[in-house]
Amino acid sequence: xxxxxxxxxxxxxxxxxxxxxxxxxxxxxxxxxxxxxxxxxxxxxxxxxxxxxxxxxxxxxxxxxxxxxxxxxxxxxxxxxxxxxxxxxxxxxxxxxxxxxxxxxxxxxxxxxxxxxxxxxxxxxxxxxxxxxxxxxxxxxxxxxxxxxxxxxxxxxxxxxxxxxxxxxxxxxxxxxxxxxxxxxxxxxxxxxxxxxxxxxxxxxxxxxxxxxxxxxxxxxxxxxxxxxxxxxxxxxxxxxxxxxxxxxxxxxxxxxxxxxxxxxxxxxxxxxxxxxxxxxxxxxxxxxxxxxxxxxxxxxxxxxxxxxxxxxxxxxxxxxxxxxxxxxxxxxxxxxxxxxxxxxxxxxxxxxxxxxxxxxxxxxxxxxxxxxxxxxxxxxxxxxxxxxxxxxxxxxxxxxxxxxxxxxxxxxxxxxxxxxxxxxxxxxxxxxxxxxxxxxxxxxxxxxxxxxxxxxxxxxxxxxxxxxxxxxxxxxxxxxxxxxxxxxxxxxxxxxxxxxxxxxxxxxxxxxxxxxxxxxxxxxxxxxxxxxxxxxxxxxxxxxxxxxxxxxxxxxxxxxxxxxxxxxxxxxxxxxxxxxxxxxxxxxxxxxxxxxxxxxxxxxxxxxxxxxxxxxxxxxxxxxxxxxxxxxxxxxxxxxxxxxxxxxxxxxxxxxxxxxxxxxxxxxxxxxxxxxxxxxxxxxxxxxxxxxxxxxxxxxxxxxxxxxxxxxxxxxxxxxxxxxxxxxxxxxxxxxxxxxxxxxxxxxxxxxxxxxxxxxxxxxxxxxxxxxxxxxxxxxxxxxxxxxxxxxxxxxxxx
Numbered sequence: 162x163x164x165x166x167x168x169x170x171x172x173x174x175x176x177x178x179x180x181x182x183x184x185x186x187x188x189x190x191x192x193x194x195x196x197x198x199x200x201x202x203x204x205x206x207x208x209x210x211x212x213x214x215x216x217x218x219x220x221x222x223x224x225x226x227x228x229x230x231x232x233x234x235x236x237x238x239x240x241x242x243x244x245x246x247x248x249x250x251x252x253x254x255x256x257x258x259x260x261x262x263x264x265x266x267x268x269x270x271x272x273x274x275x276x277x278x279x280x281x282x283x284x285x286x287x288x289x290x291x292x293x294x295x296x297x298x299x300x301x302x303x304x305x306x307x308x309x310x311x312x313x314x315x316x317x318x319x320x321x322x323x324x325x326x327x328x329x330x331x332x333x334x335x336x337x338x339x340x341x342x343x344x345x346x347x348x349x350x351x352x353x354x355x356x357x358x359x360x361x362x363x364x365x366x367x368x369x370x371x372x373x374x375x376x377x378x379x380x381x382x383x384x385x386x387x388x389x390x391x392x393x394x395x396x397x398x399x400x401x402x403x404x405x406x407x408x409x410x411x412x413x414x415x416x417x418x419x420x421x422x423x424x425x426x427x428x429x430x431x432x433x434x435x436x437x438x439x440x441x442x443x444x445x446x447x448x449x450x451x452x453x454x455x456x457x458x459x460x461x462x463x464x465x466x467x468x469x470x471x472x473x474x475x476x477x478x479x480x481x482x483x484x485x486x487x488x489x490x491x492x493x494x495x496x497x498x499x500x501x502x503x504x505x506x507x508x509x510x511x512x513x514x515x516x517x518x519x520x521x522x523x524x525x526x527x528x529x530x531x532x533x534x535x536x537x538x539x540x541x542x543x544x545x546x547x548x549x550x551x552x553x554x555x556x557x558x559x560x561x562x563x564x565x566x567x568x569x570x571x572x573x574x575x576x577x578x579x580x581x582x583x584x585x586x587x588x589x590x591x592x593x594x595x596x597x598x599x600x601x602x603x604x605x606x607x608x609x610x611x612x613x614x615x616x617x618x619x620x621x622x623x624x625x626x627x628x629x630x631x632x633x634x635x636x637x638x639x640x641x642x643x644x645x646x647x648x649x650x651x652x653x654x655x656x657x658x659x660x661x662x663x664x665x666x667x668x669x670x671x672x673x674x675x676x677x678x679x680x681x682x683x684x685x686x687x688x689x690x691x692x693x694x695x696x697x698x699x700x701x702x703x704x705x706x707x708x709x710x711x712x713x714x715x716x717x718x719x720x721x722x723x724x725x726x727x728x729x730x731x732x733x734x735x736x737x738x739x740x741x742x743x744x745x746x747x748x749x750x751x752x753x754x755x756x757x758x759x760x761x762x763x764x765x766x767x768x769x770x771x772x773x774x775x776x777x778x779x780x781x782x783x784x785x786x787x788x789x790x791x792x793x794x795x796x797x798x799x800x801x802x803x804x805x806x807x808x809x810x811x812x813x814x815x816x817x818x819x820x821x822x823x824x825x826x827x828x829x830x831x832x833x834x835x836x837x838x839x840x841x842x843x844x845x846x847x848x849x850x851x852x853x854x855x856x857x858x859x860x861x862x863x864x865x866x867x868x869x870x871x872x873x874x875x876x877x878x879x880x881x882x883x884x885x886x887x888x889x890x891x892x893x894x895x896x897x898x899x900x901x902x903x904x905x906x907x908x909x910x911x912x913x914x915x916x917x918x919x920x921x922x923x924x925x926x927x928x929x930x931x932x933x934x935x936x937x938x939x940x941x942x943x944x945x946x947x948x949x950x951x952x953x954x955x956x957x958x959x960x961x
Contacts, residue, residue, distance in 0.1 A: 179422050186521035187238055187418050189508060190270065193519045194234035195462055196503040197266035200288070201295035202227060202481060203496060208288040209505055209513055214497040216487045223486070224296035225303045226259035228479040229343060231461040232375045233263035236341055237530065238522065239421045241271070243429060245524040250335050252535045252648070254314045256322030257343030257375060259304045262295065264312065270515055271523045273310045273531030277683055285513025307677040307684065311531035313538070313647040318670045320349035321640045326370045327358035328644020329535060332586040332628075336368035336535060337432070344376045344385035351636035356402040358637065359450055361611045363625055364439035366586060369432045372404070372452045377459035379476035388456070395454065404452040405431070412458050412474075424453050445625070447613045462502070464495055534649075539685020541649030545588060545744055546581040548574070550737050554766035557734065560782060561808070561959025564759040567801070568695050570733040571740055571755070572603035575653070578744075579607035579628060582651075589645055591630040591638040592655040599655050599695045600757040604629055635663040642690065643671055651688040651744065658694040658754065659701065659710040668750060669720070675748050676721040686747035693740075694754045697864070698888055699802035699901065705894035711865035711887075717752050718831065718869065722840040727752045727831040729864055731804040732762050734769035735829060742773065754864060756801045758897075761959060763804070776830030776842060777852065783811050783825035792824035793922075794915045795853055799828040800864025803887075806901055807862045808959055810911035817912075817929045821919070826852060834873040846878065855879045858918035862906055863887040884914055898950040902940055909933040 179187070200208060202225035207218040233255060244251050255264055268274040269291050275282045281290045294300030301308050304316030314325045326340035346352055362370065376388040387395060392408065399406045407424040411417045428451035438444035460478020465471070472482045483492045483499075508519050527534055534540040553573045555565045575590060582588040590596065590604060609624025610631050616623050630641055635656065642652045671690055678684040694713065701708040717725050726749050730736040736755045743751035763780075764772060772778055779786075786792055798807040804827060811825055828834065835843035844852070853859050855878040863870050867887035874880055891903045901907040912933050916926045923930070936951075943951050 179419055183242070183522075184415060184418055186518050187242060187422070188414060189516070189519045190241070190522055191234055191238045191414070191418070192503040193270060193508040193515060194238065194263060194266040195231055196500060196505050196508065197269060197288070197291065198230040198234065198262035199227065199463075199500055200292045201225065201262045201265060203483075203486065204292045205297070206289065208292055209285055209509060210497070210500060214493060214500070216493060219486045219493070219496070220297065221487065222296075223481045223484060225262055226480050227262070227463055227482055228377065228379070228459040229257040229260050229375070230263040231463070232377055232455060232457050233257065233260045233341060234266065235417070235421060235457065236339070236373055236375070236455070237263065237267040239418075239425055240339055240530060241522040241524060242422065243425050244528055244530070245522060247429065248528070249337050250528070250533075250535075251337040251339065251530065252313070252329055252533050253311070253339040253341065253530050254322045254326045254329070254644075255305045255312065255316055256314065256319070256341050256346050258317035258319055258345065260316050261302060261304045261306065261309065264305045264309055264316075265291065265295065265301070268310050268531040270519065271529045271531055273529055276532070277310045283514055288509075288513050307674050307681060311529075311533055311536045313536050313644065315670050315674060318667075319343070319346040320351035320636065321355070321643075321667060322346060323352055323370070323372060324355040324358060324637045324640020325644035325647070326372075327355070327362060328641040328646075329648045330362065330368035330370050331589065331641065331645055332366060332650065333368040333535065333648065334366055337371060337429075338368060339371045339373060341373045341375055344374070344378070344388050345380035347374060347387050348385065351634070351640070354632075354634040355637050355640060356404075357632065358641070359403045360447070360614045361630060361632070362450075362613065363611065364436050364448060366626055369436065370450070371428055371432065374399075374452060374454045376454060376456045377461075378474065379459050379479065381479050382476050384476075399452055399454070400449075403447070403449055405449045406452050406454050408454045408456070410456040412461065414462075417457065421455070427451070428453060464499055467492070467495065536648070537683070537685055538647050538649030538687045539747075542685070542688060543585070543587060545578065545651045545688070547741055547744060548577045548581070550574070550741055550766055552577070553737055555733050555762050557762045557765040557768075560763045561761045563762045565733040565762055566600050566757055567730065567733040567736040567755045567760055568693070568757040569600040569603070571693070571736055572601040574737060574740060575601060576603040576607050579604050583607065586628065587650040589628045589630055589642070589650070589652045590655065591642045591652060593635050593638055593660070594631050594633045595655060595657060595696070596629055596631060599657075599693070601655060635660060636667065639664040639667045643667070646688050646690060649687065653691045653693055653744070655693045655695065657708065658697040658713065659708045661692060661694055661713045662710065662716070665713075665716055668717070672720040672724050672750055675724040675750070679723065679748060689743060689746040689749040689751050691743045691751045692753065694752060695757045697754055697756060698892075699800075699864070700756060700758045700897060701892075703894065706892040709888070709892035709900075711754075714752060714754065714831065714865050715869050717750065718873070720750070722832070722835070724748065725750050725752075726842070727754075728829055729754050729800045729831060730773070730829055731798070731801050731827060732760055732764060732769070734762065734764050734766045735773055737766065738769045738773040739829065754800065760801050761805060772827070773829050776833040777826060777828040777844070779852070780825045780827055783808055784823045785815060786822055786824055790822060791854065792857055793822045793919050795824045795826055795857055795859040796911065796915070797826040797828065797853070797859055797861040798863075799831060799861075799870075802901065803862035803864055803906060806906055806908045806911060809908035809957055810915070812959065813908060813912050813933075814915060817932070818922075818926055821915075821922070831873070834870065836876055849877055850879065853877070853879055854882075857882060858915070859883045860911055860914045860918070861885045862911060882918075884918060886911065886914070896944050896948070896950045898940065898954045899944055902937060907937070909936045
């Protein structure tokens with residue numbers, strides 16, 4: 162048996178010593194939590210073992226994960242002690258996958274579970290419900306989920322715990338965020354990048370993050386990399402990340418309790434020294450923050466052997482160590498012995514309530530980890546102070562007479578929001594090194610870029626107290642912002658469109674989280690997760706094929722309709738209107754795709770607001786309808802470049818085919834194309850049919866992959882007449898207009914599509930169609946000779 166040890170501090174700090182009574186209380190609490198964790202995995206009856214265990218007391222399907230649970234119970238128990246002793250405001254992010262039994266057990270012990278779910282009281286009947294509901298039909302998941310009080314992180318979402326923890330700590334100066342990192346999770350790329358978050362944590366205005374690296378040796382079936390490193394090599398790695406490690410190692414419970422208590426006291430004392438130096442003594446050096454390395458056996462205190470094979474301390478303890486309990490009498494006997502080894506009669510009274518010694522370490526009220534308002538961020542959320550949009554709107558006397566860069570205009574609004582939240586500090590802008598590239602640099606007038614590392618004279622806008630967060634890790638940006646939002650603040654994620662795919666799996670989990678929390682009345686709504694995707698597919702002509710991918714929209718619109726929204730504002734004022742809406746919204750994932758290059762101004766602010774409120778509508782000034790007959794064709798568009806091409810096509814049709822009646826429809830809110838039964842923003846059939854007609858050709862120029870529009874509208878009466886042009890995965894380094902030509906989204910192709918699809922027009926307009934073909938050929942020749950777009954394209958303006 163290894164001795165439990167604590168690595169001496171580099172700078173000695175006072176460490177408290179546990180009294181015998183405290184030690185007994187901590188051990189009692191830990192044993193109670195372990196008992197409850199095992200009970201959840203196995204039992205559906207006889208929760209206190211008041212009678213011999215029989216097969217009917219055991220669940221027919223055994224689901225859950227035991228291996229990580231005793232280590233998590235140890236951490237929870239000891240966090241309780243320091244929170245109570247130091248009156249800390251604390252939150253814990255539980256990273257190890259499927260650690261649900263432990264966190265649920267501790268929530269039940271501290272009383273927050275019964276307060277949240279009164280039918281699962283702190284007594285024998287409540288314990289039986291706690292056990293039965295776990296991984297059971299109609300019950301709760303096996304991981305730390307939205308249903309778990311005190312959680313902001315989906316257990317099993319491996320790789321993101323540490324970035325979530327830092328997001329929670331930013332602008333929360335009085336908050337301690339403990340973060341348990343499993344040794345499997347520690348192998349992921351996102352987790353490896355998130356260790357650098359300490360270079361962005363301001364000891365003055367931010368809280369503290371205490372990582373607890375839990376190395377129990379194994380993942381599902383393989384050894385964990387960090388657990389097999391020599392201690393010195395692991396220390397060198399952690400010190401290289403900017404941390405000072407404290408080791409707690411062992412398998413004897415009492416010595417581990419003493420070592421864990423000492424490590425936590427040392428870590429918290431060091432954190433206090435760092436914060437005091439920064440806040441009272443104006444220290445500016447980057448501190449070395451503590452990290453605890455906790456090494457305990459996987460499946461600690463569980464069966465040592467099963468069927469002659471070692472289990473405790475091996476990968477076999479990962480899930481259900483005794484799998485055949487209902488059919489194997491030896492397994493049933495082992496399970497009963499395992500449960501009784503915790504001595505439940507010492508832990509729970511005759512009514513099944515935890516005894517006072519078990520609860521001696523538990524904090525009170527909102528100091529309990531399961532009751533922290535930071536884990537239910539809507540309780541702390543304040544309305545974002547958004548200024549009147551009139552201060553930022555661009556003047557539009559007539560459509561297409563001027564140009565602006567939409568995201569630069571948005572940047573002025575965001576700068577005002579940054580200024581308005583200077584004191585309250587509850588808004589952050591995150592992105593992977595692209596704030597200025599995306600034309601949002603106006604925010605630097607109000608705040609700089611968060612940075613705690615070395616600053617050179619050539620650097621610009623770096624600020625120890627900055628609220629613009631840039632790191633070239635989309636995973637870390639996403640994790641920071643999710644943690645920030647889930648703890649009651651606001652933010653925006655700005656990213657190149659093609660590379661936001663890096664966080665596909667993270668946004669999946671956040672959408673699932675929002676969908677579940679909408680059904681939990683005790684979970685208060687939080688600010689929406691807002692994406693601004695720019696530097697988009699149609700203006701990545703200079704960076705080329707690798708930077709051209711509009712598919713994040715498809716990914717998002719596959720998710721829960723109640724939680725996702727996609728907006729494609731075609732100009733600066735519609736972007737302002739959409740931004741105001743999404744920044745005020747709650748419990749959504751909003752994706753806004755907008756250009757950063759000069760773009761024609763089509764709508765005044767008043768018109769933009771009305772158009773965005775509709776989500777889709779006709780632009781009568783662009784079409785040729787006079788109200789006397791139905792249109793011959795509908796030209797529809799969604800996105801800034803498709804809108805320009807549609808209007809250019811409409812202009813060509815006016816000129817060459819003046820007798821043709823055209824309707825121009827612009828779509829800002831993509832979900833409007835869905836039936837109202839499929840999405841809250843969807844259009845009823847009668848409204849859709851009135852807008853797009855049921856029997857006229859609809860030529861739809863779309864920003865992304867064309868089949869998405871077909872998928873959204875396939876149930877509509879006029880779907881057979883719908884022809885969509887969009888990105889066809891054809892890209893390269895070329896001119897801006899050549900990108901749309903290569904993908905058949907250009908104005909000339911759209912004119913040809915109208916001619917081909919309006920009955921009888923192909924014969925009458927052969928010459929016009931041939932002229933359009935010739936223009937495309939002329940384009941190909943011109944760009945290869947001159948390297949720029951045709952003058953008639955580059956110098957094009959709208960004029961009715």
